[in-house]
Amino acid sequence: MRKILFRVGAVLILLILAGIMMIVGRGHTIYFDNKTLEYNGESYAAIRRINVFVNGEQVAKLSKKERGMATCMGQSFSFDIEVIREKDGEPEPYHFDLSLPYGMDGIIVNLPAIMEGLPQEAWMSEFIPAPPTETEEDELPSDEFEMGGEV
Amino acid sequence: MNKQSSGKKALNFLGANSVPIMFIVIIAVCIPIVGFSPTFLLNEIVTRLSRNAFLILSLLIPIMAGMGLNFGMTLGAMAAEIALIFTSDWQIWGIPGIVLAMIISIPISAVLGLLCGKILNAAKGREMITSYIISFFMNGVYQLVVLYMMGSIIPIIHNNIKLPRGYGVRSSVDLTRIRKSLDNLLAINIGGVRIPMATILIIVAMCLVIIWFRRTKLGQDMRAVGQDMEVARAAGIDVERTRLISIVISTVLAGLGMVIYLQNMGDMATYSSHSQIGMFCIAALLVGGASVDKASIGNVFLGVILFHTMFILAPAAGAKITGNEVIGEYFRVFVSYGVITVALIMYETKKRREKAGIGQQLAAAQREGGVTRA
Numbered sequence: 001m002r003k004i005l006f007r008v009g010a011v012l013i014l015l016i017l018a019g020i021m022m023i024v025g026r027g028h029t030i031y032f033d034n035k036t037l038e039y040n041g042e043s044y045a046a047i048r049r050i051n052v053f054v055n056g057e058q059v060a061k062l063s064k065k066e067r068g069m070a071t072c073m074g075q076s077f078s079f080d081i082e083v084i085r086e087k088d089g090e091p092e093p094y095h096f097d098l099s100l101p102y103g104m105d106g107i108i109v110n111l112p113a114i115m116e117g118l119p120q121e122a123w124m125s126e127f128i129p130a131p132p133t134e135t136e137e138d139e140l141p142s143d144e145f146e147m148g149g150e151v
Numbered sequence: 152m153n154k155q156s157s158g159k160k161a162l163n164f165l166g167a168n169s170v171p172i173m174f175i176v177i178i179a180v181c182i183p184i185v186g187f188s189p190t191f192l193l194n195e196i197v198t199r200l201s202r203n204a205f206l207i208l209s210l211l212i213p214i215m216a217g218m219g220l221n222f223g224m225t226l227g228a229m230a231a232e233i234a235l236i237f238t239s240d241w242q243i244w245g246i247p248g249i250v251l252a253m254i255i256s257i258p259i260s261a262v263l264g265l266l267c268g269k270i271l272n273a274a275k276g277r278e279m280i281t282s283y284i285i286s287f288f289m290n291g292v293y294q295l296v297v298l299y300m301m302g303s304i305i306p307i308i309h310n311n312i313k314l315p316r317g318y319g320v321r322s323s324v325d326l327t328r329i330r331k332s333l334d335n336l337l338a339i340n341i342g343g344v345r346i347p348m349a350t351i352l353i354i355v356a357m358c359l360v361i362i363w364f365r366r367t368k369l370g371q372d373m374r375a376v377g378q379d380m381e382v383a384r385a386a387g388i389d390v391e392r393t394r395l396i397s398i399v400i401s402t403v404l405a406g407l408g409m410v411i412y413l414q415n416m417g418d419m420a421t422y423s424s425h426s427q428i429g430m431f432c433i434a435a436l437l438v439g440g441a442s443v444d445k446a447s448i449g450n451v452f453l454g455v456i457l458f459h460t461m462f463i464l465a466p467a468a469g470a471k472i473t474g475n476e477v478i479g480e481y482f483r484v485f486v487s488y489g490v491i492t493v494a495l496i497m498y499e500t501k502k503r504r505e506k507a508g509i510g511q512q513l514a515a516a517q518r519e520g521g522v523t524r525a
Contacts, residue, residue, distance in 0.1 A: 014254050014257070017250065017254060018251055018254045018255070020247075021243060021247035021248075021250045021251040021254070022241065022243060022247075022251060024247050025243040025244055025245055025246070025247020025248050025250075025251060026241075026242060026243060026244075027242045027243065027244035027245075027248075027328055028242075071244075073244050073245055073247070105242055105309075129310075131310065
């Protein structure tokens with residue numbers, strides 16, 4: 001009985017650990033867009049210059065119509081931006097904390113819209129990569145006895 | 152008398168350690184020819200030590216149980232690769248990705264180890280060749296699963312993992328998101344040599360576990376089974392179960408070791424990463440002075456250092472001596488397989504000598520008995 005309990009306990013611990021790893025290790029790529037957005041008939045114009053910082057490190061310097069990128073692990077993501085609306089203008093700092101949807105690999109965040117305090121559905125969308133265009137097959141396994149190899 | 156015995160001792164030492172000594176000589180000759188800086192060489196050795204040591208440690212337990220060199224460790228490697236395909240597809244990055252891959256590999260390795268162990272129990276005395284052939288057989292099953300079932304029956308979402316035809320996994324899986332995550336954790340730099348402390352700590356912990364395991368009841372049983380199966384059976388040890396457990400443990404450890412190995416490489420050759428790993432690990436262990444029936448943790452580390460130093464030096468030495476790097480590559484491959492062949496021949500010779508010795512003793516005893524009766 002004790003043996004069975006130990007075994008079940010070990011399996012449970014592994015399952016819980018696996019679950020935790022799946023949550024904390026889930027990787028996302030965040031794309032920052034400085035693009036004009038139309039939402040509910042209103043237009044939110046792109047800004048002259050936006051500097052994006054993640055963990056204090058600058059990851060993007062975006063002019064109008066540009067896109068930057070950062071990666072993160074887990075379901076929450078924080079970033080800071082500096083907005084420069086005019087040439088030689090003072091940068092306006094903003095800070096955002098996002099809760100990321102688990103199912104999205106790539107997440108597009110529209111910066112002009114998030115700055116205006118619009119709902120999440122307005123400024124967040126999924127990045128869908130273009131379907132692969134290559135047609136060539138990968139080199140598939142053969143039954144040859146290979147000699148070398150990297151070790 | 153003393154001189155004679157010390158000479159005999161020296162000869163015995165040379166005989167017992169001929170393979171490591173040969174490698175030390177080759178390395179000593181190659182180092183000045185190649186002219187690599189000590190920092191470069193040390194960096195390479197430390198990287199390869201941290202990459203391979205865990206995998207080679209997985210070979211120790213079956214040797215302890217008298218099952219020889221477990222070529223079936225390839226099964227663990229396949230389990231690790233399947234686990235890494237899943238974690239890559241699920242986009243689990245960094246250390247969590249490595250831990251998750253290890254957790255997923257455990258049940259797959261355990262089932263494959265169980266299957267391998269059952270077959271090896273039915274092929275007592277021919278474990279090595281049987282495990283070698285099992286690895287080929289399982290390679291076919293692995294290809295069936297990865298090439299045809301993944302993406303069609305087993306869900307694979309990402310197109311960068313799937314073949315363009317829509318099912319099957321590409322020949323190379325990108326592990327950039329977990330690349331060196333473990334090696335970079337707690338890494339320190341000593342005199343230009345980067346030491347992956349977390350990986351080394353895991354390897355040290357594994358060594359301690361093996362030392363501890365040898366002293367447990369199960370470990371003692373394995374040693375008893377390794378020495379003489381019939382005596383162990385007579386002593387009440389469940390020989391088949393003990394042997395089975397040793398193979399399961401070895402396969403599971405090989406799976407964990409393969410995750411460590413691949414996180415260091417940062418790229419996985421889906422259909423070939425596992426195929427050579429057993430051979431190279433066994434060669435490294437034998438180079439370290441181990442034999443089919445005896446291996447220690449010391450043999451693992453000496454083997455990794457010597458075998459991989461030769462791997463680093465051989466292509467460059469080949470290029471310098473013959474002007475052709477491929478010659479060095481051939482040389483290292485020739486030496487790898489050669490070492491395994493020599494070790495197997497030495498093991499068989501030793502076994503036959505022992506058998507012949509026992510036969511002679513029996514004959515002598517019978518003669519003496521006959522004289523007494525007469």
